[in-house]
Amino acid sequence: MTVDASSPVLDCRGLVKSFGPTRALAGVGFAVHAGEAAAVMGPSGSGKSTLLHCAAGILRPDAGEVRLHGERIDELNEERRSALRRTAFGFVFQFGQLLPELPADENVAMPLLLDGVGRADAVARARAWFGPLGIGGLERRRPGELSGGQGQRVAIARALVARPAVVFADEPTGSLDQATGQETMAVLVDASRRGGAALVVVTHDAQVARWCDRVVEMRDGMVVREWHAPAREPVRA
Amino acid sequence: MAVGWRLLRSADGRNRIGAVLVLAAVCVSTALLMFAVGANHAFDARAAREAWRFPRADAHGTAVEAASTDYVRGRPITVVELARAGAHPPVPPGMTTFPRPGERWVSPALATMTGHLPADELADRFAGRGAAHRLGPAALVYPDELVAVIGRAATDPGMTARREDDGGAASPTRISAYATTTPSTSDATGYTILAKIAAVLMVVPLLVFGGAAARLTAARRDQRLAALRLVGATPRHVVVMTVAEAVVTALLGVVVGLAVYAAATPPLTRITMMGGSWFLGDLWPGPLWLAGVVVGVPLLVGASAVVGLRRVVVSPLGVASRQTPPRLKAVRAAVAVALLIAFTVAAREAGRLGAGIVVALLGLAFLGLNLLGPWVVGVIGRIVAGTARGVTGLLAGRRLVDDPRATWRTVSGIALVGFVAGFLALFDPSGAPGMDTATNRLGIVVRAADAGAVANHVRGRLDRAHIAARVTVRTVPSPDRVGVTVWPRDGGDVDRVRTALAGTVPGHVFTTPADESSGEQTLFRDIRTGTLVVLVVSFLVAMVSAGITSVSSVLDRRRAYALLRLAGTPLSVVHRARLRETLVPLAVMGGGSLAAGLVCGLPLALASPVSPYGLTLFGSFVVLGTLGVVAATLVSRPLLHAVTESPSPQPD
Numbered sequence: 052m053t054v055d056a057s058s059p060v061l062d063c064r065g066l067v068k069s070f071g072p073t074r075a076l077a078g079v080g081f082a083v084h085a086g087e088a089a090a091v092m093g094p095s096g097s098g099k100s101t102l103l104h105c106a107a108g109i110l111r112p113d114a115g116e117v118r119l120h121g122e123r124i125d126e127l128n129e130e131r132r133s134a135l136r137r138t139a140f141g142f143v144f145q146f147g148q149l150l151p152e153l154p155a156d157e158n159v160a161m162p163l164l165l166d167g168v169g170r171a172d173a174v175a176r177a178r179a180w181f182g183p184l185g186i187g188g189l190e191r192r193r194p195g196e197l198s199g200g201q202g203q204r205v206a207i208a209r210a211l212v213a214r215p216a217v218v219f220a221d222e223p224t225g226s227l228d229q230a231t232g233q234e235t236m237a238v239l240v241d242a243s244r245r246g247g248a249a250l251v252v253v254t255h256d257a258q259v260a261r262w263c264d265r266v267v268e269m270r271d272g273m274v275v276r277e278w279h280a281p282a283r284e285p286v287r288a
Numbered sequence: 289m290a291v292g293w294r295l296l297r298s299a300d301g302r303n304r305i306g307a308v309l310v311l312a313a314v315c316v317s318t319a320l321l322m323f324a325v326g327a328n329h330a331f332d333a334r335a336a337r338e339a340w341r342f343p344r345a346d347a348h349g350t351a352v353e354a355a356s357t358d359y360v361r362g363r364p365i366t367v368v369e370l371a372r373a374g375a376h377p378p379v380p381p382g383m384t385t386f387p388r389p390g391e392r393w394v395s396p397a398l399a400t401m402t403g404h405l406p407a408d409e410l411a412d413r414f415a416g417r418g419a420a421h422r423l424g425p426a427a428l429v430y431p432d433e434l435v436a437v438i439g440r441a442a443t444d445p446g447m448t449a450r451r452e453d454d455g456g457a458a459s460p461t462r463i464s465a466y467a468t469t470t471p472s473t474s475d476a477t478g479y480t481i482l483a484k485i486a487a488v489l490m491v492v493p494l495l496v497f498g499g500a501a502a503r504l505t506a507a508r509r510d511q512r513l514a515a516l517r518l519v520g521a522t523p524r525h526v527v528v529m530t531v532a533e534a535v536v537t538a539l540l541g542v543v544v545g546l547a548v549y550a551a552a553t554p555p556l557t558r559i560t561m562m563g564g565s566w567f568l569g570d571l572w573p574g575p576l577w578l579a580g581v582v583v584g585v586p587l588l589v590g591a592s593a594v595v596g597l598r599r600v601v602v603s604p605l606g607v608a609s610r611q612t613p614p615r616l617k618a619v620r621a622a623v624a625v626a627l628l629i630a631f632t633v634a635a636r637e638a639g640r641l642g643a644g645i646v647v648a649l650l651g652l653a654f655l656g657l658n659l660l661g662p663w664v665v666g667v668i669g670r671i672v673a674g675t676a677r678g679v680t681g682l683l684a685g686r687r688l689v690d691d692p693r694a695t696w697r698t699v700s701g702i703a704l705v706g707f708v709a710g711f712l713a714l715f716d717p718s719g720a721p722g723m724d725t726a727t728n729r730l731g732i733v734v735r736a737a738d739a740g741a742v743a744n745h746v747r748g749r750l751d752r753a754h755i756a757a758r759v760t761v762r763t764v765p766s767p768d769r770v771g772v773t774v775w776p777r778d779g780g781d782v783d784r785v786r787t788a789l790a791g792t793v794p795g796h797v798f799t800t801p802a803d804e805s806s807g808e809q810t811l812f813r814d815i816r817t818g819t820l821v822v823l824v825v826s827f828l829v830a831m832v833s834a835g836i837t838s839v840s841s842v843l844d845r846r847r848a849y850a851l852l853r854l855a856g857t858p859l860s861v862v863h864r865a866r867l868r869e870t871l872v873p874l875a876v877m878g879g880g881s882l883a884a885g886l887v888c889g890l891p892l893a894l895a896s897p898v899s900p901y902g903l904t905l906f907g908s909f910v911v912l913g914t915l916g917v918v919a920a921t922l923v924s925r926p927l928l929h930a931v932t933e934s935p936s937p938q939p940d
Contacts, residue, residue, distance in 0.1 A: 109854060130858070137856030150683075150848050152690030157682065164679040165857055 065115035090260035093269035141210030145225035180208035318545025330570035335476035340466035349462035350374030382427025387439025430564030534593035538586035627656030665692035701830025710885020724801035753788035834920035
């Protein structure tokens with residue numbers, strides 16, 4: 052079985068990244084297509100988070116290249132990479148991602164506000180996500196007044212509100228119980244797909260990875276296996 | 289306790305920054321607290337050393353004491369005359385024996401001056417037997433004071449004639465011992481009260497600042513201590529650990545603060561007050577006060593840390609959840625306004641209520657501002673957040689609503705300095721009307737019946753001294769008294785005239801109008817110096833406070849900032865939001881407290897509100913205050929950059 056033949060929305064080739072004497076990435080290739088959900092799995096220290104950070108323009112690789120829609124983004128300066136993170140990428144993390152002093156709808160509207168959208172418009176567009184994600188009525192709650200699962204859904208709405216090309220999720224269910232985690236993954240995958248965004252999920256949990264179309268396994272800074280879920284059919288050794 | 293110490297020692301970089309911030313805060317607080325206490329001690333010490341010059345009558349006394357104020361080159365010379373009136377007359381402070389008739393004791397500064405000036409300008413006034421003895425420091429109010437103690441016979445006309453009793457003169461009085469306290473009407477007593485007001489104005493912001501710094505440590509440890517609670521540490525364990533950590537840090541801060549104060553004392557002694565500088569020892573309060581500072585400050589810091597920990601102790605999850613903060617109650621505003629009004633009313637009745645109550649109410653009015661501050665910041669936050677169109681205003685506004693106390697801690701220093709500036713702006717030393725500062729004539733007031741004889745006597749003395757001058761007799765407001773005035777042809781002859789006429793009318797001294805108003809001028813100069821010292825000190829506190837709270841707010845919110853940056857928010861947006869969340873409350877609170885200070889100062893005002901001095905003070909405060917707080921916020925900019933560099937948000 053082969054992956055989608057059309058050109059990938061995000062394409063990483065030969066990524067190398069070291070932190071002092073530690074080599075976190077040792078020539079990693081990774082690509083993801085529009086509407087596709089890919090999981091990056093591996094034990095702690097395998098380099099999966101570093102791959103996410105390089106792919107999202109948070110870190111600059113020491114070697115290799117990252118292309119978004121065919122354009123190199125790893126060579127851009129910090130300012131332009133910041134702008135890219137604001138407009139082309141969305142992020143969901145395990146914790147600490149919502150600004151505690153802002154109510155949920157304003158948290159979701161933040162990427163739009165940062166992009167210069169007027170407040171009323173930004174908040175209205177943000178609120179439109181609450182119903183479909185199953186958190187209608189919680190718009191004015193503050194993060195401290197939301198459950199873990201509700202908070203993650205708000206974070207998903209925020210990741211998607213600016214219609215990004217790629218959504219990066221780093222252990223998105225790490226702080227949730229199993230049932231809530233499964234629900235959250237369902238919402239994340241479904242909403243990303245409907246929004247036409249590619250989804251990259253970094254996780255060490257096979258249950259989470261099951262929700263994705265494809266799984267990439269990493270070890271010692273290298274991709275060691277790649278297969279399609281749910282059949283878990285190896286694509287290459 | 290052992291775990292607490294290990295926590296402190298094993299603190300990571302960020303927590304170490306926190307400990308250093310607290311240490312710096314306690315160090316600055318201690319140094320300034322020492323200054324406030326030291327200044328009070330210094331005025332008290334001066335008053336105690338001046339007391340012996342105010343004779344306390346005792347009909348069975350063994351000595352007669354009289355005092356007057358002479359002048360040379362525009363500077364006052366305190367002249368104390370003593371005569372034996374029985375066995376064992378009391379030996380004055382700073383002297384080894386009671387002076388015999390004709391014996392002179394002079395202060396070192398007067399001795400030096402006598403050596404420099406021609407004898408007919410100064411030395412001849414105190415001519416007597418043998419060389420003059422040197423007065424010890426115990427006899428002097430300040431090191432460079434001009435003092436002469438003259439021994440006389442009890443029958444000397446100068447020791448029997450009554451004098452014009454006022455601040456600078458005392459009629460001959462029989463005494464058995466020297467007074468140890470100054471009369472309540474003396475300048476020295478007035479100064480000690482002013483020093484206490486100044487201490488309140490300086491110490492209140494200091495307490496607020498010290499408390500904020502202490503709570504900072506506790507808040508920064510919240511997460512780790514909450515984790516300890518989760519694994520079974522009892523509230524007592526947590527409290528003991530926190531107090532131990534805060535007290536150890538504070539103790540170090542106190543030691544460094546004392547060293548800083550010790551280094552600063554020599555330059556501080558050069559601040560001129562009441563016409564002179566200070567003895568080094570004056571600025572060091574007694575061992576009791578010192579022990580109070582060494583023990584009290586760490587205890588206060590420990591207590592504040594416990595207050596900061598309250599939430600962790602109540603619930604292990606207390607710090608993890610984040611809920612809508614309860615609105616601060618408007619009753620805060622009501623209490624604050626009531627306190628300000630109470631002070632304003634009380635100040636009008638200061639004479640009746642007594643200085644102690646007014647000083648206490650001033651302290652309360654000041655604390656009232658601290659109640660009002662966070663409430664106003666919250667209101668401002670709701671307005672800013674409600675009307676914000678862009679992300680900067682929204683972030684700033686929500687942050688203000690979320691934690692108004694944090695923002696208040698950043699701007700409170702400046703707001704309280706604003707209160708001080710407003711309060712003091714009306715004490716305009718240049719605004720005293722009708723002050724005659726002429727030095728072209730010297731006068732004396734005598735009984736009308738004696739006027740002719742005195743005038744002739746004066747003319748005779750001036751002729752013998754070869755001084756060309758005109759002598760006139762003029763009326764004075766008091767009945768049956770007239771003024772005899774000498775107009776020297778050469779304006780530079782004033783001190784020669786004074787010397788030639790010394791003792792013409794026993795116990796009375798010829799003075800120029802400038803001499804007569806010199807006490808008032810000194811008072812106004814001192815008020816100006818005092819207000820500037822208080823302002824500078826408060827301003828320093830405000831700046832250090834703003835810098836420290838700004839840095840600590842970055843540390844406290846590092847996760848949120850890191851996330852914003854990660855999601856592509858330019859740091860400039862975060863900076864702008866942080867500046868706005870400081871500047872908007874600063875403008876409102878700074879302005880508000882200036883106005884509050886003005887209202888409170890009005891009943892005690894010396895001048896109209898539009899004096900140039902007041903305006904300059906106001907202007908400087910507004911410009912420097914704004915620049916200072918902006919600078920303090922900018923100090924944390926590199927830190928903001930550093931703490932947001934981590935690629936993904938980490939749990940604390």
